[in-house]
Amino acid sequence: MFKSPAVRPLLGLTRRCQFTALSLSHATSTSQILQTSRISYPSQKQKRTITTYPVRSAASATATATQSPSYPVEVQRLPDVEADDLPITSQDGKMVAVGWDTRTWSRYHHIWLRDHCRCPKCFHAVTKQRLFNTFEIPKDIVPLRAESKDNGLKVTWPSKEPHVSLYPWSWLQRNSYDPPLNRRLAYDEKILWGSRIQQAPPTVAYEDVMAADDRGLYKWLHNVHTFGFSFVSGVPATPEATEELATRIAFIRETQYGKFWDFTSDLAKGDTAYTTLALGAHTDNTYFTDPCGLQLFHLLSHTEGTGGATLLVDGFYVASIMKELHPEAYELLSRIPVPAHAAGEESSLYTPAPSSGYPVLGHDTITGELVQVRWNNDDRSVMNHISPDLVEKWYDAIRLWNKCLTSPDSEYWVQLQPGTVIVVDNHRVLHGRSSFNGKRRMCGAYIGGDEYRSKLAVLSEKFAPDAIVQSTKDIPDTQVNGRNIWSAAL
Ligand SMILES: C[N+](C)(C)CCCC[C@H](N)C(=O)O
Ligand SMILES: O=C(O)CCC(=O)C(=O)O
Numbered sequence: 173m174f175k176s177p178a179v180r181p182l183l184g185l186t187r188r189c190q191f192t193a194l195s196l197s198h199a200t201s202t203s204q205i206l207q208t209s210r211i212s213y214p215s216q217k218q219k220r221t222i223t224t225y226p227v228r229s230a231a232s233a234t235a236t237a238t239q240s241p242s243y244p245v246e247v248q249r250l251p252d253v254e255a256d257d258l259p260i261t262s263q264d265g266k267m268v269a270v271g272w273d274t275r276t277w278s279r280y281h282h283i284w285l286r287d288h289c290r291c292p293k294c295f296h297a298v299t300k301q302r303l304f305n306t307f308e309i310p311k312d313i314v315p316l317r318a319e320s321k322d323n324g325l326k327v328t329w330p331s332k333e334p335h336v337s338l339y340p341w342s343w344l345q346r347n348s349y350d351p352p353l354n355r356r357l358a359y360d361e362k363i364l365w366g367s368r369i370q371q372a373p374p375t376v377a378y379e380d381v382m383a384a385d386d387r388g389l390y391k392w393l394h395n396v397h398t399f400g401f402s403f404v405s406g407v408p409a410t411p412e413a414t415e416e417l418a419t420r421i422a423f424i425r426e427t428q429y430g431k432f433w434d435f436t437s438d439l440a441k442g443d444t445a446y447t448t449l450a451l452g453a454h455t456d457n458t459y460f461t462d463p464c465g466l467q468l469f470h471l472l473s474h475t476e477g478t479g480g481a482t483l484l485v486d487g488f489y490v491a492s493i494m495k496e497l498h499p500e501a502y503e504l505l506s507r508i509p510v511p512a513h514a515a516g517e518e519s520s521l522y523t524p525a526p527s528s529g530y531p532v533l534g535h536d537t538i539t540g541e542l543v544q545v546r547w548n549n550d551d552r553s554v555m556n557h558i559s560p561d562l563v564e565k566w567y568d569a570i571r572l573w574n575k576c577l578t579s580p581d582s583e584y585w586v587q588l589q590p591g592t593v594i595v596v597d598n599h600r601v602l603h604g605r606s607s608f609n610g611k612r613r614m615c616g617a618y619i620g621g622d623e624y625r626s627k628l629a630v631l632s633e634k635f636a637p638d639a640i641v642q643s644t645k646d647i648p649d650t651q652v653n654g655r656n657i658w659s660a661a662l
Pocket of ligand 1: 429433435443444445454455456457458548551
């Protein structure tokens with residue numbers, strides 16, 4: 173029912189996390205398509221090469237209201253369209269079909285195509301906003317013709333003066349919904365890790381991250397996207413330099429703990445982080461509806477004492493173990509919401525909306541992929557909404573979860589040093605610390621998840637352009653205001 177993120181095992185890991193890509197073909201056979209509709213063959217005489225895709229067991233394609241939705245699994249990546257080997261297109265009363273090869277057809281509803289026209293009259297090339305009124309499209313709109321052209325599918329619509337839309341082939345593949353195709357973004361691979369990450373923790377140099385060309389900044393954020401955390405070495409051990417580093421990503425997310433924090437064990441804020449106590453592996457802000465995306469820490473000093481080591485655990489790695497070894501527990505952690513609160517300050521009492529909270533393991537409702545871990549057993553509120561028959565099972569499930577979290581195979585302990593900043597994806601990697609004594613000064617900040625993902629998307633357009641950007645950059649009026657109007661994110 174739920175799927176682990178697309179992962180590649182880190183060499184030397186004790187366990188290989190396999191991501192099974194079931195290929196599902198909705199493709200109606202070519203003969204069926206050719207019988208029922210007008211066919212337009214590409215201008216070139218040459219037919220498309222016949223590429224057959226292994227069609228292994230297909231996930232159930234339908235889901236009833238009572239069952240959890242089955243998620244479209246992605247057909248493996250199609251090759252880019254070549255000008256001398258254009259797709260076959262056909263249309264019937266409702267849809268245009270595009271034959272990528274004899275086994276893989278995509279079907280697009282006429283109304284869907286018209287709604288997604290990106291000509292300058294329908295789509296503002298600078299603001300990337302829709303300009304025309306979707307609701308003026310006749311429900312039964314049918315194109316005058318749909319043709320295969322070198323740079324895409326050309327559709328001519330009936331109107332006073334004919335309206336022509338062009339849909340680049342790579343864009344049609346990326347946005348194919350029947351069947352889903354090419355959904356994974358180029359930089360979208362995650363590498364799950366256990367304690368062995370200590371052999372080569374992802375690290376970038378401060379001067380690279382601060383360099384104006386943003387290449388080092390991209391490397392830093394790409395590390396975070398891939399591993400869920402990254403160190404930055406060579407940072408001046410001052411709050412000012414740390415704050416400046418944080419704002420290289422985006423503006424800091426201010427909370428009841430302030431904007432940029434510079435804290436020690438003086439209970440200046442009503443939270444055990446402001447004590448010398450050990451903190452078990454947790455994610456922050458489980459009491460917010462939207463927990464912060466990133467969390468930066470920089471140990472500025474620790475004198476007259478010992479301890480205060482930092483703990484990191486890859487929540488996605490531990491979840492993949494739970495999924496394999498304890499599937500029932502995984503399912504309960506994915507279904508039962510957990511309430512939380514931050515109530516240590518007289519002036520604030522935070523609880524998420526809805527107050528019942530969110531499950532420990534959060535999934536993408538379309539793909540079924542694990543996208544968020546929310547776990548802080550210290551901040552957890554009363555479990556007063558759980559059905560009686562699940563109480564003991566849920567406690568068994570969190571006991572197994574905790575056992576996996578605290579396993580030596582999962583834990584990565586590191587003693588932070590002044591000059592090394594760590595940034596953690598708070599939706600994936602749990603952090604904690606050992607107890608300590610003496611004077612310990614830590615500074616850092618939260619960055620919002622949307623801000624982090626926005627910066628990564630902008631940098632990825634620049635340093636790792638995807639197939640759509642690469643294949644459409646020569647189409648006139650496509651690259652405006654530094655952004656491709658066909659970007660996969662729009
Ligand atoms: C602001 N600073 C990061 C120092 C402390 C945040 C408090 C941590 C809180 N118990 C939580 O889990 O969200
Ligand atoms: O003091 C530390 O090393 C980390 C504290 C912590 O876990 C937090 O502030 O969320």
